[in-house]
Structures are given as C-alpha cells and as structure tokens.
Amino acid sequence: MTAPRVPVLVLRGLRKAFGERVAVEEVSLEVAPGQAYGLLGPNGAGKTTTIRMICGLLAPDAGEVLILGRDVAREPLATKAVIGFVPHEIALYPDLSALDNLRFWGRIQGLGGRRLDARVAEVLELVGLEERAHDKVDEFSGGMQRRLNLAVALVHQPRLLVLDEPTVGVDPQSRSAILDRLAELRSTGVAILYTSHYMDEVERFCDVIGIIDHGKMIAEGTRRELLGMLGTTHRIDITAAGNVGEFARVVFAIPGVVEAAVTADGLHVSAGDAAAVLPRVIEAALGRDVRISAIEILEPDLEHVFLHLTGRTMRD
Numbered sequence: 001m002t003a004p005r006v007p008v009l010v011l012r013g014l015r016k017a018f019g020e021r022v023a024v025e026e027v028s029l030e031v032a033p034g035q036a037y038g039l040l041g042p043n044g045a046g047k048t049t050t051i052r053m054i055c056g057l058l059a060p061d062a063g064e065v066l067i068l069g070r071d072v073a074r075e076p077l078a079t080k081a082v083i084g085f086v087p088h089e090i091a092l093y094p095d096l097s098a099l100d101n102l103r104f105w106g107r108i109q110g111l112g113g114r115r116l117d118a119r120v121a122e123v124l125e126l127v128g129l130e131e132r133a134h135d136k137v138d139e140f141s142g143g144m145q146r147r148l149n150l151a152v153a154l155v156h157q158p159r160l161l162v163l164d165e166p167t168v169g170v171d172p173q174s175r176s177a178i179l180d181r182l183a184e185l186r187s188t189g190v191a192i193l194y195t196s197h198y199m200d201e202v203e204r205f206c207d208v209i210g211i212i213d214h215g216k217m218i219a220e221g222t223r224r225e226l227l228g229m230l231g232t233t234h235r236i237d238i239t240a241a242g243n244v245g246e247f248a249r250v251v252f253a254i255p256g257v258v259e260a261a262v263t264a265d266g267l268h269v270s271a272g273d274a275a276a277v278l279p280r281v282i283e284a285a286l287g288r289d290v291r292i293s294a295i296e297i298l299e300p301d302l303e304h305v306f307l308h309l310t311g312r313t314m315r316d
Contacts (some may be wrong), residue, residue: 006069007032008160008191009054013063016049023049025215026063031160031208036182036192038206040199040302042310046215047195048088051164054193055085067160081109084158088165090145091152094138098129098148101137102155109156116155123151126181143174150178154185161185161192167201179205199303209302213310226305233258234274235304239294240266240285247290254280266292 009031016024024046031037041047052058054065056072056079065072067079092101102120106112111119124130127147137145146166153161163182167175179201186192196202202209203223210220219226240247244262251269252260256277259270271277274297285292298304 007066008068009037009193010066011050011054011063012066014050014053014060014065015062016053016058016060022215024053024060027212027215027217028063029210029217029220031191031193033159033189033191034186035208036186036194036206038202038209039193039195039212040202040209040306041195041212045212045310047212048164049215050212051085051162051193051195054162055083056080081156082159084153084156084161086149086153086161086163086166088168090149092137092145092148095136097134097136098124098140098151099133101148102151105152106155111156119155119157123154126154126184127151128177141171141174143170143177146170146174147178147181150181159189159191161190163192163194163196165196166194167196167198175201199301199306203302211306211309219305219309223302226302227300230300230305230308233270233272233300233304235298235300236269236271236274236278236281237263237296237298238267238269238281238292240290240292242290243288244290246288247285250284250288251281254284257281 007030011027011029014024014027015022027046027050029037039047039050049058053060054072056076059073067082070079072079093104096104099120102123103116106116106119121130124133127150129144129148129151132140132144137148140148150166167178182192182205194202194206208220208222209226211218219229244267248260248262248267251257251267254277256273257269257271259268261268269281282292
C-alpha cells in the first residue's frame with residue numbers, strides 16, 4: 001500500500017486582524033506535493049495577508065501555518081528555507097545583470113561555490129534567459145523580468161512556491177512561457193500556491209481552487225466541483241433596446257429560464273439549455289417593442305462561479 005503524501009502546506013484556522021478590521025478569519029487549506037492551488041479573491045479579500053503569514057512575514061493572531069509539518073511561527077528559519085516567493089512587484093536589482101541577481105539571492109539562501117553556479121545555470125535555462133545572463137535587468141522587457149523573478153525564487157530548490165500574480169502586465173507569450181515552466185516544476189513535486197486576476201490561468205493551471213472574500217474561505221474544490229455549484233446553467237447576454245423590462249418579465253416565464261435580469265444595454269438570461277430557450281426568447285422580443293442587436297451565449301466558467309459567490313469582480 002502506498003503511503004499517503006504529507007501536505008507541503010497546511011493552514012489551520014488562520015486569523016489576522018488589524019485593529020478592529022479582521023483581514024483573515026478561520027482560513028484553512030492544504031497543498032500537496034506536485035499540486036497547484038489557486039487562491040482567488042477580490043482586492044481586499046485577504047489574499048495578501050494570508051500569503052504574508054505563509055511566508056513568515058506576518059504573525060497570525062490565531063491558527064497555524066505548517067510547512068512540511070513544521071510550524072512557521074516556531075521554526076521560521078527552517079520553514080523559510082523551503083519557500084520560494086514570487087511577489088506581485090518585481091524584486092530585482094535593475095543595475096545588476098540577471099546572473100548577478102541570481103548569485104546574490106542564491107547566497108542569501110545559503111548557496112555557494114559550484115552548487116550556486118550549477119543552480120544559477122539551471123534556473124536561467126528553465127526560464128529561457130541563459131543567453132541574456134550578462135545583460136542588466138533594466139534592459140529586460142516586463143515579461144523577461146517576470147521570468148527572472150521566478151528564477152530567483154527557484155534558485156534554492158524550494159519545496160513550496162508561492163506566487164502572487166506572477167504574470168501581471170506581461171504579454172501572452174510570456175504568460176504562456178511562465179505557466180509552462182510552472183507545469184514542469186509541478187511535475188517534479190513542487191507544491192504551488194498561486195494567486196492571479198486572470199481566471200483563464202487559474203482554470204488552466206490549478207488542481208484545486210479556493211475562493212476567499214471578506215477574509216473567509218467561501219468555496220473550495222476542483223474546477224468541475226466549483227462549476228457544479230452553478231449546475232449546468234448557460235448565460236445568454238442580449239443587447240437590446242425598447243421595452244426591456246416587459247421583455248424580461250416574459251422571458252423569465254419561459255420554461256428552462258432561471259434568471260432574466262435587465263442590464264445597462266439589454267438583458268442577462270440564465271438557462272439550463274440555451275439552445276432550447278433561445279427561439280422562444282427571440283419570439284418574445286418580436287411580440288413586444290424590443291429590438292435585439294446582439295446575442296452571446298456563454299458556457300459556465302470559473303468567472304461565473306466567482307461572481308455568483310462574491311458579487312464582485314476580481315479588481316473591486
């Protein structure tokens with residue numbers, strides 16, 4: 001019988017308040033070796049505070065952070081040594097070369113000699129920057145800086161990689177390259193905690209997704225499990241003018257329609273089977289002074305789940 005894998009990261013009942021404002025309340029989660037966990041939430045939801053507690057930069061008021069079974073609060077040096085952190089901001093020295101940045105941060109992590117040289121060469125190759133090793137960081141594009149930021153976090157071979165929006169502001173090619181590199185790391189057993197405002201990244205990359213809002217974990221599961229919270233509902237966005245209020249009332253009465261809400265430019269309809277109800281929706285418009293200029297049918301996705309649970313966009 002195969003022994004169960006010990007989680008790399010465990011949060012239990014994590015709580016943090018700043019004065020009377022509770023930033024994180026009873027947050028618990030686990031990340032296994034080789035697993036990518038996506039942590040989603042609007043701005044101010046508690047993601048950054050949670051990450052700072054995981055990395056030992058902030059002490060929790062209650063609860064515990066365990067990394068490979070060790071308590072971060074009690075063994076800060078041992079736990080920090082196995083964490084690689086990629087912050088939202090670029091954390092590099094712009095006047096130094098990529099090579100010198102990696103050597104500097106590698107020494108901070110206790111590396112030296114041949115081991116340091118070998119790791120620097122390996123991570124430069126991993127992020128595709130070996131040919132730019134001697135160039136200064138301030139000559140790099142945003143995407144290249146993001147890739148070097150990732151290399152810095154990996155130089156000491158961490159067991160847990162914490163990424164706070166690692167692809168923000170970069171071009172699609174760099175985003176794809178970063179996700180490909182992360183997939184390679186995951187296949188070697190590195191545990192990854194990932195936050196992003198790009199829902200498509202989280203859907204593509206993460207095995208388990210947690211949604212946090214107002215400091216509390218309000219949902220957790222695989223993509224399929226989270227989508228199951230919406231059932232098989234499809235969304236139909238109708239751009240229309242005229243008597244939209246009456247139109248919504250009639251559409252809502254159509255069998256199979258579970259929601260018909262007036263929007264700024266028309267109607268938002270939710271239905272179990274869009275193809276089945278759409279002819280009757282169009283018929284309802286023709287019989288009432290409503291002019292439809294566009295119809296878009298959207299399959300359920302992670303963004304729909306997020307909006308359903310929080311009522312807010314990622315950048316609220």
